[in-house]
Amino acid sequence: MTESNVKFSIRSLFLWVVMLIITFTLVFSSSLSMYSQIKNYRQELANQVITLAELISHNAGYYLKTMKPEEASARLKTLEAADILQNVVIYQGTPSPDGSQPSRFAEFTHSSAAPIIPPASIFNQVRHARFHEDSIDVTIPIRESGGTIGYVFVKASAASFHEMVGDAIFLNLSVMLIMLVVGLILTVKLQRFITEPIEYLAEFLQLTSRKRDYSARADSSRIKELNILSKAVNITLRRIQETIQKQQAAEEQHRELNTRLEEMVNQRTLALKDANQELIQTLEKLHQFQRQIVQNEKMASLGDMVAGVAHEVNTPIGLGVTASTMMLDRIDTIQEQFENKTLKASTMAKFLSESQENLNIIYRNLNRAAELISSFKQVAVDQTSENSRAVCVAQLINEILLSLRPRLKKVHHQIDVNVNPDLTVNTKAGPINQIIINLIMNSIIHGFEDVESGQIVISAQMMSANKLKLIYRDNGKGIPDDIRKRIFDPFVTTKRGQGGSGLGMHLVYNLVTQALNGTISLSSEEGHGVEFVIVFPVTDATAKENLNLRQ
Incomplete structure (x- = not known):
C-alpha cells in the first residue's frame, strides 16, 4: 500500500475509538440518570400536589355543609402561604347523566397567579396529576x-420542577464534561504508552x-504483546543474518564451481565438436548407404523382371524355332522328291497343310514374344525415366501385370483392375510402376502368406480436375498394430533374416x-487386409489433346 493510500494511524484510531467509547458511555449513563431524576422529581411534585389537594378536600367537606361560599373562599385565603399553589376551586355536586356539571362553590387564586376557569374534562380524571408546560393540576373528590x-x-x-430539572441537567453535563x-x-x-514502542519498532x-x-536487535518493551513482537523481530533478523551468511558462502562456492564448470564445458565443447563432426560424417555415409540400398532394391526389382520376361520370351521363341526347323526338314524332303521327279500331289498337299500350320505357330509365338518384349521395354523405360508423359492408366497397370506374369503364374491370386479405359493423364509413369510392383509383391510375400487364393483390387479415378486417386486393396491377413504405425520407416519388415530388406514401403512412400x-x-x-489410398497431382491428357486439336 502506498503512503498516499494510508488514511489512519494507530495513534489516531486508538484516540478516536477510546474517546467514542467514553463519550457514548457518559452520554448513555448521564441520559439514563437524568431520565431517572426527572421521573423522580415529576413523581415527587405530583405526590406533593395530590397530598395538598387531599388535605383541602378533607376540609372542603366541612365547608360545603357548614359555610356559605363567601366564608369558604375567605377560609381558602390561608393557602396564600403555600407558594406552590396557584388556583383552588371547590365544586359542589357531581356530574349528572343529563350533562349538567357540578357548580363552583368557593375558589382561591394566589396573588402571583391569574384566575382560571377549569374545563369540564377535569371531572373525567380523578386523583391523576396532569402536567402542563409550567403547571400541574389535579382533581380530588x-x-x-x-x-x-x-x-x-x-x-x-411547576417552576420548582423545572428548576430541579435544570439543575440536574447542568450537574450531569458538568460531570460528563469533566469525565471527558x-x-x-x-x-x-x-496512547503514548502503547504507540511509542510500536513507532520505535517501526523506525x-x-x-x-x-x-x-x-546484526542489530530491537529493545524489549514493557507491554507483553509488543515484547513478544520484538522477540519475533529479533529472531527474524537473526535468521536473515544466518541465511545471508549461508548465501554468501554458497555464492562463493558457486563461483568456484562455475569456474570449474567453465573449464569442463570448454573441454566438453571441444570434445562434442569433434564427436558432432564425426557423427555428421557417419550420418552422411549412412545416407549414401541408404540411397545405394534403395537403388539396389530398384535394380533388384528390375533384375527379377528381366529374368521373368526372359523366361517368358524363351518359350514362344523356342516353339518358333522348333516349328521353323520342322519346316526346313519338310522343305528338304519336298525339294529332293521334286528333283527326283517323285513328288506326288498328296505329298505336296500334306506339305502345304503342315507349312500353313507351322507358319501359324511361328507367327503366334513370335507375336507373343514381341508383345512381351514391347511391354518389358515400356516398363523398363518407365522405371528409369523421371519425365512426365501421357499415360493411359488402365494400359499402364496391365503392362505392369504382364511384366509380373512369371511371378504371378506361381500363385493363384486374382488381380482385378477397375479403371476407366479412357482415363489418360500426364504424369511420371516410372514411380507408378515401382509403387504398384512393390505393393503387389508385398501382398504376395506378406499379405497372402499361407493364403492359397487371395484377391487384389486396383482402382483409379479423378478426384478433381488435377488430382488422381489410386486405391490398392487386398484381402490378406492385414498389418499388425506395432508394424502399421511405422510401416513407412526404413528397414521395417516382418521377414528379417528371410530375405526382407524393409525398404519396399519406404521406397513407396518416397x-x-x-x-x-x-x-x-x-x-x-x-485379419482384414489392407487399403492404400494414393493421391497425387496430374494433368488430364485428354483435355490437352482436345485443346491441341482445336488449335
Missing part, C-alpha cells in the same frame, strides 16, 4: 358518608532495512511424396 358530594380542583406551579477531559488525558497517556525496522544491518508430390494413407486391421 369530596366524600361524605361513603358518597361524593363535590370536587376540589388544585392547580400548582479526564478520559482524554488518560487516553492520550495510554528500527526501517533503519535496519536501509542500512541492511541485520516415390509418392517426392517423385509424384502426393500423399499416401494406410488403413488396415489384422
Whole structure:
C-alpha cells in the first residue's frame, strides 16, 4: 500500500475509538440518570400536589355543609402561604347523566397567579396529576358518608420542577464534561504508552532495512504483546543474518564451481565438436548407404523382371524355332522328291497343310514374344525415366501385370483392375510402376502368406480436375498394430533374416511424396487386409489433346 493510500494511524484510531467509547458511555449513563431524576422529581411534585389537594378536600367537606361560599373562599385565603399553589376551586355536586356539571362553590387564586376557569374534562380524571408546560393540576373528590358530594380542583406551579430539572441537567453535563477531559488525558497517556514502542519498532525496522544491518536487535518493551513482537523481530533478523551468511558462502562456492564448470564445458565443447563432426560424417555415409540400398532394391526389382520376361520370351521363341526347323526338314524332303521327279500331289498337299500350320505357330509365338518384349521395354523405360508423359492408366497397370506374369503364374491370386479405359493423364509413369510392383509383391510375400487364393483390387479415378486417386486393396491377413504405425520407416519388415530388406514401403512412400508430390494413407486391421489410398497431382491428357486439336 502506498503512503498516499494510508488514511489512519494507530495513534489516531486508538484516540478516536477510546474517546467514542467514553463519550457514548457518559452520554448513555448521564441520559439514563437524568431520565431517572426527572421521573423522580415529576413523581415527587405530583405526590406533593395530590397530598395538598387531599388535605383541602378533607376540609372542603366541612365547608360545603357548614359555610356559605363567601366564608369558604375567605377560609381558602390561608393557602396564600403555600407558594406552590396557584388556583383552588371547590365544586359542589357531581356530574349528572343529563350533562349538567357540578357548580363552583368557593375558589382561591394566589396573588402571583391569574384566575382560571377549569374545563369540564377535569371531572373525567380523578386523583391523576396532569402536567402542563409550567403547571400541574389535579382533581380530588369530596366524600361524605361513603358518597361524593363535590370536587376540589388544585392547580400548582411547576417552576420548582423545572428548576430541579435544570439543575440536574447542568450537574450531569458538568460531570460528563469533566469525565471527558479526564478520559482524554488518560487516553492520550495510554496512547503514548502503547504507540511509542510500536513507532520505535517501526523506525528500527526501517533503519535496519536501509542500512541492511541485520546484526542489530530491537529493545524489549514493557507491554507483553509488543515484547513478544520484538522477540519475533529479533529472531527474524537473526535468521536473515544466518541465511545471508549461508548465501554468501554458497555464492562463493558457486563461483568456484562455475569456474570449474567453465573449464569442463570448454573441454566438453571441444570434445562434442569433434564427436558432432564425426557423427555428421557417419550420418552422411549412412545416407549414401541408404540411397545405394534403395537403388539396389530398384535394380533388384528390375533384375527379377528381366529374368521373368526372359523366361517368358524363351518359350514362344523356342516353339518358333522348333516349328521353323520342322519346316526346313519338310522343305528338304519336298525339294529332293521334286528333283527326283517323285513328288506326288498328296505329298505336296500334306506339305502345304503342315507349312500353313507351322507358319501359324511361328507367327503366334513370335507375336507373343514381341508383345512381351514391347511391354518389358515400356516398363523398363518407365522405371528409369523421371519425365512426365501421357499415360493411359488402365494400359499402364496391365503392362505392369504382364511384366509380373512369371511371378504371378506361381500363385493363384486374382488381380482385378477397375479403371476407366479412357482415363489418360500426364504424369511420371516410372514411380507408378515401382509403387504398384512393390505393393503387389508385398501382398504376395506378406499379405497372402499361407493364403492359397487371395484377391487384389486396383482402382483409379479423378478426384478433381488435377488430382488422381489410386486405391490398392487386398484381402490378406492385414498389418499388425506395432508394424502399421511405422510401416513407412526404413528397414521395417516382418521377414528379417528371410530375405526382407524393409525398404519396399519406404521406397513407396518416397516415390509418392517426392517423385509424384502426393500423399499416401494406410488403413488396415489384422485379419482384414489392407487399403492404400494414393493421391497425387496430374494433368488430364485428354483435355490437352482436345485443346491441341482445336488449335
